[in-house]
Amino acid sequence: MDHFPTNWGRPRNELYDQYNTFPLHQRPTNHTDTFTDGVQRTQQPIVTGTSVLAIQYKDGVMMAADNLASYGSLARFRDITRLHAVGTSTIVGASGDMSDFQYLQRVLDEIVTDEFTAGDGNSLGPAEVHEFLARRMYARRSKMNPLWNALLVGGIQNGKRFLAFVDLLGTTYSASSLATGYGAHIALPILRQDVDPNPDAITEEAAREILRKCMRVLYYRDARSLDKYQIATVTSAGVSISEAQKLDTNWDFAEKIRGYGSQTQ
Amino acid sequence: MFRNTYDSDNVVFSPQGRLHQVEYASEAVKQGSAVVGLRSKTHSILLALKRSLGELAAYQQKMYRIDDHVGIGIAGLTSDARVLSNFMRQQAMGSRMQFNRPIPVNRLVSSIADKAQVNTQEYGRRPYGVGFLVIGQDKNGPHLYEFSPSGNSYEYYAMSIGARSQSAKTYLEKHYESFIDCSLEDLIRHGLHALRETLQQDKELTISNTTIGIVGPAGAHEKDVPPEGGFRILENEPIQVYLSRMQPKRAPEEPAAAEQTGAANEPEEGATHGSTADEDVQMGE
Amino acid sequence: MPDGSYERPQQRQFNPYSENGGTILAIAGADFSVIAGDTRQSEGYSIQTRYAPKVFRLTERAVLAVNGFAADGNMFVKKVKQRLEWYRHAHAKDMPLRAIARLIQTMLYAQRFFPYYVYNILGGIEEDGTGAVYSFDPVGSYEREACRAAGAAQSLVQPFLDNQIYFKNQTPAPGASHPTHLPLPDVLSIVIDSFTSATERHIEVGDGLEIYVVLAKGRSTQELASIGGLQELSTRAEGDRMFVIRRDLKKD
Numbered sequence: 198m199d200h201f202p203t204n205w206g207r208p209r210n211e212l213y214d215q216y217n218t219f220p221l222h223q224r225p226t227n228h229t230d231t232f233t234d235g236v237q238r239t240q241q242p243i244v245t246g247t248s249v250l251a252i253q254y255k256d257g258v259m260m261a262a263d264n265l266a267s268y269g270s271l272a273r274f275r276d277i278t279r280l281h282a283v284g285t286s287t288i289v290g291a292s293g294d295m296s297d298f299q300y301l302q303r304v305l306d307e308i309v310t311d312e313f314t315a316g317d318g319n320s321l322g323p324a325e326v327h328e329f330l331a332r333r334m335y336a337r338r339s340k341m342n343p344l345w346n347a348l349l350v351g352g353i354q355n356g357k358r359f360l361a362f363v364d365l366l367g368t369t370y371s372a373s374s375l376a377t378g379y380g381a382h383i384a385l386p387i388l389r390q391d392v393d394p395n396p397d398a399i400t401e402e403a404a405r406e407i408l409r410k411c412m413r414v415l416y417y418r419d420a421r422s423l424d425k426y427q428i429a430t431v432t433s434a435g436v437s438i439s440e441a442q443k444l445d446t447n448w449d450f451a452e453k454i455r456g457y458g459s460q461t462q
Numbered sequence: 463m464f465r466n467t468y469d470s471d472n473v474v475f476s477p478q479g480r481l482h483q484v485e486y487a488s489e490a491v492k493q494g495s496a497v498v499g500l501r502s503k504t505h506s507i508l509l510a511l512k513r514s515l516g517e518l519a520a521y522q523q524k525m526y527r528i529d530d531h532v533g534i535g536i537a538g539l540t541s542d543a544r545v546l547s548n549f550m551r552q553q554a555m556g557s558r559m560q561f562n563r564p565i566p567v568n569r570l571v572s573s574i575a576d577k578a579q580v581n582t583q584e585y586g587r588r589p590y591g592v593g594f595l596v597i598g599q600d601k602n603g604p605h606l607y608e609f610s611p612s613g614n615s616y617e618y619y620a621m622s623i624g625a626r627s628q629s630a631k632t633y634l635e636k637h638y639e640s641f642i643d644c645s646l647e648d649l650i651r652h653g654l655h656a657l658r659e660t661l662q663q664d665k666e667l668t669i670s671n672t673t674i675g676i677v678g679p680a681g682a683h684e685k686d687v688p689p690e691g692g693f694r695i696l697e698n699e700p701i702q703v704y705l706s707r708m709q710p711k712r713a714p715e716e717p718a719a720a721e722q723t724g725a726a727n728e729p730e731e732g733a734t735h736g737s738t739a740d741e742d743v744q745m746g747e
Numbered sequence: 748m749p750d751g752s753y754e755r756p757q758q759r760q761f762n763p764y765s766e767n768g769g770t771i772l773a774i775a776g777a778d779f780s781v782i783a784g785d786t787r788q789s790e791g792y793s794i795q796t797r798y799a800p801k802v803f804r805l806t807e808r809a810v811l812a813v814n815g816f817a818a819d820g821n822m823f824v825k826k827v828k829q830r831l832e833w834y835r836h837a838h839a840k841d842m843p844l845r846a847i848a849r850l851i852q853t854m855l856y857a858q859r860f861f862p863y864y865v866y867n868i869l870g871g872i873e874e875d876g877t878g879a880v881y882s883f884d885p886v887g888s889y890e891r892e893a894c895r896a897a898g899a900a901q902s903l904v905q906p907f908l909d910n911q912i913y914f915k916n917q918t919p920a921p922g923a924s925h926p927t928h929l930p931l932p933d934v935l936s937i938v939i940d941s942f943t944s945a946t947e948r949h950i951e952v953g954d955g956l957e958i959y960v961v962l963a964k965g966r967s968t969q970e971l972a973s974i975g976g977l978q979e980l981s982t983r984a985e986g987d988r989m990f991v992i993r994r995d996l997k998k999d
Contacts (some may be wrong), residue, residue: 313567315566317566317568317569318602319566319600319601320567321561324562324563325561325562325563328560328561328562329560329561330564332559332560
């Protein structure tokens with residue numbers, strides 16, 4: 198319990214601190230839990246997004262995520278964008294809890310705005326955004342109140358590609374191909390095979406094709422995925438997030454499947 | 463004795479629209495020994511004159527390292543400088559912790575300027591009695607800033623603060639156009655010449671009373687400077703080489719003449735402190 | 748519920764820790780210290796990345812290897828580095844190795860009830876010019892040793908070191924005795940062998956190897972001349988020298 202009435206927010210501060218005894222610049226701007234002794238914390242994700250995939254290629258970084266936000270096994274929201282541009286050279290893709298991700302989107306937009314309003318020509322690149330997210334995620338896990346996400350951060354900084362991962366524990370790493378969630382098991386081996394030998398040899402079209410291939414494999418195997426997805430690219434020209442596109446899939450093989458349920462032959 | 467009260471706190475303007483407490487704080491800066499700062503395309507440097515309380519005392523520290531890429535030279539109350547430099551170090555480390563990036567120099571200077579501003583407006587506070595010259599480098603190259611107790615900060619090609627800094631300023635104004643293309647060695651020589659102007663008649667720059675701070679690539683006489691060329695302080699023996707390359711002192715009448723012409727070119731300092739038309743203040747005895 | 752399973756509230760707790768595999772190792776010589784770690788980072792059976800450094804340069808003469816929960820490890824190294832920077836501000840010199848060791852114990856113990864889930868090994872050169880290794884447990888117990896392995900393959904590597912460095916279970920030839928300190932080339936061979944062997948037998952070890960070598964002031968660098976993948980990290984021409992050797996380990 199905070200015993201400084203001036204910190205309670207409304208009713209108006211003046212009622213409790215008529216003579217301004219509390220120095221202006223020390224006054225905290227927001228208190229969220231003044232009257233709350235018991236606080237609710239995230240114990241599990243509720244509305245979730247599945248895998249995010251990303252690779253480095255010749256001109257930069259490419260990232261893909263489908264448009265589904267699930268409520269358990271229910272395909273609840275089918276038009277959700279899980280790729281978020283931060284400034285002009287960074288893309289963040291999120292799996293895990295979508296409300297936590299939306300909170301992070303707001304925070305990221307705020308720091309981009311702050312950076313812009315400083316008006317001194319400095320801006321945040323992907324490395325700074327990733328470090329910032331890693332510190333935030335780690336701080337929240339340390340309060341036992343995690344932001345339930347696994348995030349990929351990609352972009353271009355000083356002409357160099359950047360791609361890194363951060364999750365709800367604050368664990369970080371970077372590599373030339375990354376995937377979160379189910380994708381780390383199913384798509385990442387394919388991505389590594391195609392990308393790791395030489396990312397510089399992959400053209401934009403080839404990169405797009407690699408991601409499409411992996412999104413299709415995921416759609417066949419991941420029950421929480423959708424055949425509608427978006428691709429984001431970051432090059433020296435900037436960030437672009439594509440319109441939602443449909444996966445072409447072929448379920449003909451399903452007819453021939455035998456050997457379970459009532460179809461014994 | 464009558465003494466009007468417009469200077470007794472910092473929340474009341476004088477009828478002339480001035481904040482006397484803030485101006486007095488600027489006077490404290492002038493009590494400190496001089497610091498000179500110069501900038502070229504590749505380097506920013508600081509030169510300071512250290513004072514010692516007497517034969518038995520050590521020389522007062524005039525420069526502080528803030529981060530790999532930033533350092534400051536101070537004039538005024540050393541204790542206030544310690545508080546502010548500590549704050550700057552915290553800001554610099556905060557930036558490295560949160561974004562893993564060296565803090566942009568202008569933001570660092572603005573952050574202490576904002577702190578100083580609070581002290582010029584809130585009741586029961588006093589302005590800082592210290593001024594800084596801040597040098598640093600970031601992606602836009604080397605920088606030189608001045609910070610003053612009034613809460614202002616400006617960027618300069620060359621600047622000096624502290625006791626008799628006007629003489630140094632006169633020198634800098636005469637030569638600043640050549641600084642931008644100077645080598646580090648020439649820049650230091652100019653700095654030492656400017657700093658020498660602030661000395662009393664019978665004093666000399668020596669290796670014990672002079673400090674040099676540098677950001678930028680290693681100079682011809684430096685060794686063990688990391689490739690990024692971060693902030694370093696030169697004192698004692700290593701600065702002998704620079705002192706011995708100085709031109710001998712000019713004839714005594716010349717600097718005096720220069721001092722007069724220089725004073726006219728200082729609107730900021732002249733307007734705030736130099737004026738004798740200050741009628742609503744009589745300083746107590 | 749008839750079976751009474753909901754009578755008491757069920758608690759599912761968020762687990763703030765993970766374990767990211769890998770192994771670290773350090774050996775002290777008479778006037779040098781070698782600190783090494785593999786670069787694989789994993790979680791369960793997944794390799795997260797093949798290059799995530801676990802060994803970090805702290806000062807001109809101190810190197811810290813961190814193993815366990817990677818997020819804690821990175822944060823801990825970052826905090827140690829900032830504490831060392833404050834020391835540099837206050838004293839205008841680098842913190843001596845034994846002081847860094849005590850600092851690390853204090854910082855670890857400060858988190859006694861929510862520990863950094865990391866095993867630290869600190870290596871470098873002491874003020875008296877001797878090579879040193881300090882090893883820590885997650886809550887700060889520490890001691891100075893001649894060698895130490897930690898992490899996933901500790902149980903494979905430490906017995907090997909006990910045998911090769913401490914000469915455990917070896918009887919010297921009659922009239923001879925075991926040396927107290929091994930020469931640098933022998934130590935480097937032992938380090939490399941330790942990691943290639945650990946890579947063979949432990950799934951969480953592999954991909955890459957980073958070996959930091961700190962040489963006391965004035966010591967010859969001759970023995971390093973023929974080593975491949977060597978890079979010097981020292982910023983001062985005189986004083987202690989620091990090198991890093993990067994090698995590949997098997998990636999399977």
